[in-house]
Every structure is written in C-alpha cells, then in structure tokens.
Amino acid sequence: MLNETEYLDVIIRYLNNPQDEKLQAEMLSFRSESTEHENYFLEIEKVWSNSAKSATLNSINVKRSAKRLKNTLTVVSSNSKPKGWYWLGRIAAVVALALSGLWIYKSNINEVYIVKTTQLHQIDTVALPDGSTVILAENSGLKYSEKFNKDQRDLYLTKGKAFFKIKKDTAHPFRVKLGESEVAVVGTSFNINLTTQQIDLDVKTGKVIFSPYKDGASSILTKGQALTYNILKKEMITRLAQNADAWLTKELVFVDTPLDEVCKQLSEYYQIKISIQENKGSNKKLNATFTNQTLENVLVLLNETYNIKIRKEKNQIILINP
Numbered sequence: 001m002l003n004e005t006e007y008l009d010v011i012i013r014y015l016n017n018p019q020d021e022k023l024q025a026e027m028l029s030f031r032s033e034s035t036e037h038e039n040y041f042l043e044i045e046k047v048w049s050n051s052a053k054s055a056t057l058n059s060i061n062v063k064r065s066a067k068r069l070k071n072t073l074t075v076v077s078s079n080s081k082p083k084g085w086y087w088l089g090r091i092a093a094v095v096a097l098a099l100s101g102l103w104i105y106k107s108n109i110n111e112v113y114i115v116k117t118t119q120l121h122q123i124d125t126v127a128l129p130d131g132s133t134v135i136l137a138e139n140s141g142l143k144y145s146e147k148f149n150k151d152q153r154d155l156y157l158t159k160g161k162a163f164f165k166i167k168k169d170t171a172h173p174f175r176v177k178l179g180e181s182e183v184a185v186v187g188t189s190f191n192i193n194l195t196t197q198q199i200d201l202d203v204k205t206g207k208v209i210f211s212p213y214k215d216g217a218s219s220i221l222t223k224g225q226a227l228t229y230n231i232l233k234k235e236m237i238t239r240l241a242q243n244a245d246a247w248l249t250k251e252l253v254f255v256d257t258p259l260d261e262v263c264k265q266l267s268e269y270y271q272i273k274i275s276i277q278e279n280k281g282s283n284k285k286l287n288a289t290f291t292n293q294t295l296e297n298v299l300v301l302l303n304e305t306y307n308i309k310i311r312k313e314k315n316q317i318i319l320i321n322p
Helices: 004-016 021-033 035-050 062-072 083-093 259-270 295-306
Strands: 102-106 112-117 124-127 133-136 141-145 153-165 174-178 181-185 189-194 198-205 207-211 219-222 225-230 235-240 251-257 273-276 286-291 309-312 316-320
Touching: 004 021, 004 035, 021 035, 133 141, 174 189, 181 189, 198 207, 198 219, 219 225, 219 235, 251 259, 259 273, 259 295, 286 295, 295 309, 295 316
Parallel strands: 153 174, 273 316
Antiparallel strands: 102 112, 112 141, 124 133, 133 153, 141 153, 153 189, 174 181, 181 207, 189 198, 198 225, 207 219, 225 235, 251 286, 309 316
16 A cells, blocks of 8 residues: 555656556556545646646745645645645645646656646647647647657647647658557648547548557548547447537537437537437438537437437436337
C-alpha cells in the first residue's frame, strides 16, 4: 500500500506524462481500489487542470505558490477526504495556480512542452506553430513540444475529444500520440475521441494512418471512413464516419442509418442513454439532418418516422416498437 506522499507523487507523475503505460496501469489500479481513492485523484486532477498560468515549473517560487494554493482550497473535514488531501499544498512545487488552461513545463531531459486543457462546457481552439488547428471539446487535454515547428510535428492527445485540421507538410508528417497508439497524417482533417478504454477515429478529409501499438498492423483510412479501437482488448473495427464532429458543428446528418445506430449517435450527442426496448429489425432507415435541434424535436421526428412510443425515465429514454 502506498503512503500519502507516494500517492501524490504517482498521481503527479501520471498527470505529467499520461501516455506512460506503466503510470496508466498504476492509476487505473489506484482509482479502482475505492471511492476514496477516486475522489482523491479527481481533487488533485482538478487543481492540476486549473494550474494553467504560463510558467516554467523549475522556476516557480514554491512558498508563494503553496500560499496561493492554501488560500484557494476549501477546508474540509478529515472524515470526508483522505488524509492525503492535506498534501495538496505540495503540488505547489510543480504547478502554478491559474485559470487559462495553458501552461508550460520542462521534462527531465529539458524539453519544454505546451499543455492545453478544457473544462466542463468549454470548447477551445489551439493554433499550432505550423499553422494547423486543433479544436478541443470539453474536458479534454493535449500537449506538444515547444520545438514542434522545427524537427517534428508530434502532439499528444492526453484525454477527451478533439477535431484536427492539419496543414500539409510532406517533409514533416503530423503525428497524434494516443498512449501506445498513433495517428499519422500529412494534411487532412479528422476527429479523435480518446477514453481509457477506446479510441474513436473519424476522417473527414484526406487520409490518415492509424497504428494501434508498436509493431502492430497499421490501418489506412480515407475520407468518410472511421474505426473504433479497444485499447484493453487490442481489437479494432472499421465503420463509416458519421457525426463524429457534431459536438463542433451542432449538426447531425443521418444517411440510410439504422435505428439502433441512430440511437447510439443521439446518445453520444445529447449525453443521455437512448435505447430500443424491442427492436424488431425494421428495415426502415433514417435520412434526416438536424441543425441545432433539441432532443425533443428529434424524438418527434423519430416518432413520426417509425411509429414508436417514447418513454422518458430519469437517466434514459426508451423507444418502444408497437
């Protein structure tokens, strides 16, 4: 069992280098042990994510940062948080409290990284040094080297969802690192959704190469193609790209889409579980476009198209065939 200091040290090393497989495994094990551990991790991650003032960490005034942190954190009962909560002041040694979501740190080999994170209900655009653009969805994060526009174009998507518009440069392919996986492109646009369990890659224009892990078989995807990769099982399925960037465009387009797939995409977009109670395998497919529509309006059209009953419960919506 780790002690309090080790808890904090491992969490900070993970947040500092989330693509490290060993640290990923340690964090998954730590967070799954108890609700107390999960809450502890989330509290530290919250402070870490908000520590966004541009700074080089090895030049931070530790005492001043610790004082600033102490004044920011809410005093809580030791019964409601693990004892390790009181070690949060030590994070001041490696973070500077801020709100912008952008900060800089140096790794052990003196390489400077720029890190960007977004919070709940926040979408942000990141202009990269080479002229490419990344649009971050809420609760997402990325980092890239300060030397990005010199010898390499490597970017790390550390969590969440992002839409990439990459400037063409045949001499320097653009690579998105996703843990042990990688997406390589020259000039194209695509959407990535990264969770702890899977990677969803949807190509809007151009061509990309997806490599699941070192020495693993790569897949080439072109415009309109997509894949879902199960990180834990190391399994991959290909599919058609559809509505992956709806979170950005606010538009849902369905072309000959089966009802069960419509439910999956609506669930993702509106962030509520939508399921079919009795799917009798109707061959009728949906052809429709929804732009800035409420879920209620979409459900009305589904009702008219499929003649189904709709039951709304607290955390889900159930479609019932007559």
